[in-house]
Amino acid sequence: MREIAVVSSAIHQVEALTFKTDVQLMVSLINEARDAVDLVQADVGFTCSGSSDFLAGQGFSFVQTLDAVGASPPINESHVEMDGAFALYEAWVKLQIGEIDIALVYSYGKSSPGSRRDVLAVQLDPYTVAPLWPDAHAVAALQARLLIESGAVTAEELAAIAVRSQRNAVGNPNALRASADVTVADVLATAVVADPLRAADLAAEADGGCAMVLAAGDRARELCDRPVWIRGIDHRIDAHGLGVRDLVTAPSATLATIHAADRAGFGADSVDIAELHAASTAQAHILTVGIGLGHDVRIDPSGGSLAGDTLMAAGLMRMAEAARQVASGDADRALAHASSGPCLQQNLVCLLEGD
Amino acid sequence: MGSLGEHIAVLGVGQTKYQSTRGDVSIAGLVREAALRALEDASCTWADIDAVVIGKAPDFFEGLMMPELFLADALGCVGKPILRVHTAGSVGGSTALVATSLIQGRIHQRVLTLGFEKQSESNATWALSLPQPFSVSINAGAGGYFSPIIRRYMARSGAPELIGCMVAYKDRQNALLNPYAHIHQPDLTFDQVVEAPMLWDPIRFSETCPSSDGACAMVLGDEAAGDAADGPVAWVHGTAMRSEANNFPGRDEVSPQASRDCAAEVFAKAGIVNPRSEIDVAEMYVPFSWYEPMWLESLGFAEKDKGWEMVEDGSTEIDGGDLPVNCSGGVLSSNPIGASGMIRFAEAALQVRGMAGEHQVDGAQKAFGHAYGGGAQYFAMWVVGASKP
Numbered sequence: 001m002r003e004i005a006v007v008s009s010a011i012h013q014v015e016a017l018t019f020k021t022d023v024q025l026m027v028s029l030i031n032e033a034r035d036a037v038d039l040v041q042a043d044v045g046f047t048c049s050g051s052s053d054f055l056a057g058q059g060f061s062f063v064q065t066l067d068a069v070g071a072s073p074p075i076n077e078s079h080v081e082m083d084g085a086f087a088l089y090e091a092w093v094k095l096q097i098g099e100i101d102i103a104l105v106y107s108y109g110k111s112s113p114g115s116r117r118d119v120l121a122v123q124l125d126p127y128t129v130a131p132l133w134p135d136a137h138a139v140a141a142l143q144a145r146l147l148i149e150s151g152a153v154t155a156e157e158l159a160a161i162a163v164r165s166q167r168n169a170v171g172n173p174n175a176l177r178a179s180a181d182v183t184v185a186d187v188l189a190t191a192v193v194a195d196p197l198r199a200a201d202l203a204a205e206a207d208g209g210c211a212m213v214l215a216a217g218d219r220a221r222e223l224c225d226r227p228v229w230i231r232g233i234d235h236r237i238d239a240h241g242l243g244v245r246d247l248v249t250a251p252s253a254t255l256a257t258i259h260a261a262d263r264a265g266f267g268a269d270s271v272d273i274a275e276l277h278a279a280s281t282a283q284a285h286i287l288t289v290g291i292g293l294g295h296d297v298r299i300d301p302s303g304g305s306l307a308g309d310t311l312m313a314a315g316l317m318r319m320a321e322a323a324r325q326v327a328s329g330d331a332d333r334a335l336a337h338a339s340s341g342p343c344l345q346q347n348l349v350c351l352l353e354g355d
Numbered sequence: 356m357g358s359l360g361e362h363i364a365v366l367g368v369g370q371t372k373y374q375s376t377r378g379d380v381s382i383a384g385l386v387r388e389a390a391l392r393a394l395e396d397a398s399c400t401w402a403d404i405d406a407v408v409i410g411k412a413p414d415f416f417e418g419l420m421m422p423e424l425f426l427a428d429a430l431g432c433v434g435k436p437i438l439r440v441h442t443a444g445s446v447g448g449s450t451a452l453v454a455t456s457l458i459q460g461r462i463h464q465r466v467l468t469l470g471f472e473k474q475s476e477s478n479a480t481w482a483l484s485l486p487q488p489f490s491v492s493i494n495a496g497a498g499g500y501f502s503p504i505i506r507r508y509m510a511r512s513g514a515p516e517l518i519g520c521m522v523a524y525k526d527r528q529n530a531l532l533n534p535y536a537h538i539h540q541p542d543l544t545f546d547q548v549v550e551a552p553m554l555w556d557p558i559r560f561s562e563t564c565p566s567s568d569g570a571c572a573m574v575l576g577d578e579a580a581g582d583a584a585d586g587p588v589a590w591v592h593g594t595a596m597r598s599e600a601n602n603f604p605g606r607d608e609v610s611p612q613a614s615r616d617c618a619a620e621v622f623a624k625a626g627i628v629n630p631r632s633e634i635d636v637a638e639m640y641v642p643f644s645w646y647e648p649m650w651l652e653s654l655g656f657a658e659k660d661k662g663w664e665m666v667e668d669g670s671t672e673i674d675g676g677d678l679p680v681n682c683s684g685g686v687l688s689s690n691p692i693g694a695s696g697m698i699r700f701a702e703a704a705l706q707v708r709g710m711a712g713e714h715q716v717d718g719a720q721k722a723f724g725h726a727y728g729g730g731a732q733y734f735a736m737w738v739v740g741a742s743k744p
Contacts, residue, residue: 077598093456236434340421
């Protein structure tokens with residue numbers, strides 16, 4: 001495998017980007033990521049992005065966002081209608097071939113103009129499930145209810161995950177939900193939104209974007225002091241139907257971890273930190289078990305997606321946040337996770353390491 | 356091959372019948388039909404497939420957001436990786452190229468790639484006309500967007516008025532040789548093409564693509580898989596993708612620089628110096644008839660302003676032409692948008708495998724597959740050959 005590293009990243013996340021378009025948002029983030037390593041677009045060998053037409057409310061919405069990159073002269077470029085973490089995967093594959101040394105990855109999502117929990121219903125089986133419009137909170141609650149009834153966790157333990165996220169998020173300018181002194185009792189005292197989940201159990205809906213520069217081998221060492229090497233990356237998907245899966249597990253997260261660890265030569269048991277892309281505290285628990293994170297792993301040092309969840313970018317933000325922990329020297333090995341679909345249907349795991 | 360990485364072979368191709376409404380199958384049934392045919396052609400089973408890459412145009416076309424989630428089961432990829440590509444109209448080509456890169460980068464040995472559209476599930480006009488804040492929609496559709504560009508080409512090249520009709524007549528005749536093609540008009544005459552209603556001057560109704568349901572799939576394999584295949588395979592000799600912005604001063608919309616750059620790269624990788632003489636057959640993305648001569652020039656098959664002469668003198672006809680173009684009937688005869696680019700790539704592969712049936716070009720050794728999208732901004736191309744590069 002060719003050595004590929006994250007060499008820079010830029011993140012912006014807020015509750016609602018009311019007065020900014022996707023293009024305006026990405027102009028500043030893409031420039032920030034390129035400027036951090038003194039690169040211009042002509043230096044970039046491949047560009048890959050992720051976004052959703054359903055959020056933009058417009059077909060081919062990503063075409064406009066190309067203006068934020070500056071695609072003149074023409075560029076080698078592709079787009080996935082997936083979280084940016086999968087765009088990162090595609091860029092990593094392109095870098096493996098050896099034709100290019102530098103890639104730009106970005107993704108963004110602006111769900112605030114619509115009702116996100118309802119919009120997500122159109123991800124479900126279009127013939128038998130979506131017509132019933134089950135909202136995303138209700139679907140997440142089904143999973144959480146099963147988890148609690150399985151005896152794996154209690155509502156108190158889920159609240160403790162919410163507290164961990166909020167406390168870790170203190171100091172993260174991109175976190176929407178942060179508190180240094182919140183307690184489990186505080187969380188349990190709040191109303192249930194979708195039984196058994198409280199507001200603090202559900203990821204804080206956000207608008208935002210993320211841009212990242214990847215570089216290969218010596219080029220990465222030239223560009224920054226401490227490249228964050230992608231030692232292993234893999235993604236897998238589970239069956240779609242909620243009724244055919246055991247919702248208290250995430251087999252595809254386990255499988256992706258095994259394959260990523262195969263490439264990396266180290267696994268989830270030896271990372272210092274992990275950033276998880278979970279829509280609920282219950283999902284964070286399922287992932288912790290399914291990925292096999294050790295007890296001494298610091299989970300979600302940024303607050304994770306629970307503290308701010310930008311649809312289509314939350315996964316790429318996890319990669320960026322984990323990479324920052326390694327780049328700063330706060331961690332030597334990190335695991336970053338991204339997911340897609342209802343109840344953790346699809347999962348990507350990336351193992352990062354500093355020199 | 357001028358590019359790095361593992362050699363890639365097209366092991367199998369599967370297509371559905373293209374038609375206005377495939378009311379007999381669900382979206383899952385449609386994609387599975389194409390996937391199963393590709394697996395059968397490749398003498399593979401689901402177990403042989405390491406990963407799946409799918410592509411389609413906007414999710415609004417079916418009203419299904421991120422369809423890879425719903426289709427994971429139908430595409431046999433539970434426990435496997437699946438990616439979903441979306442690069443506007445070029446998506447079918449780009450999807451095949453993402454799948455190619457998974458093998459080229461030595462991540463996987465065999466990849467199933469598939470493009471589809473089931474336009475009958477929703478309403479494409481609605482899907483493309485959603486009102487946007489602070490912007491005025493011209494509601495002109497793709498034809499309204501491209502007709503001024505075609506006018507510009509006609510003015511600058513001095514092409515005769517009926518070149519577009521000649522392309523349309525040729526492609527609809529070719530479609531009669533392709534059982535999968537959507538539009539079959541056995542009694543169509545050239546005069547009927549000319550007399551058809553004008554939709555977006557100079558584009559007649561007879562010179563525009565249909566809206567189709569359909570799916571196209573390919574099984575791609577690494578060198579070992581290609582060597583081990585019993586039947587003929589197509590070897591990938593070169594691939595390239597390019598994108599450019601929609602609007603900037605001096606943009607040549609008739610022959611975008613992204614198109615010219617993409618062609619230069621793909622031919623260089625394939626070791627092709629003279630595309631006109633070295634390519635035996637081309638499948639190009641021609642949704643409006645005039646794009647055949649326009650792309651012939653942009654891609655380097657013809658000199659600037661001379662592409663229409665190739666149409667006029669029959670060079671692009673399957674019978675007697677030295678560069679048959681769109682022997683399958685092309686996008687003008689079948690247009691399941693998300694699959695349309697992949698059909699071009701797959702038809703190129705079928706030609707060099709000698710498996711194109713009645714629309715086979717005898718002895719085709721090298722074929723060119725092409726797709727474009729957006730406001731002629733996104734390009735994906737490949738060159739495939741009968742022998743290993």
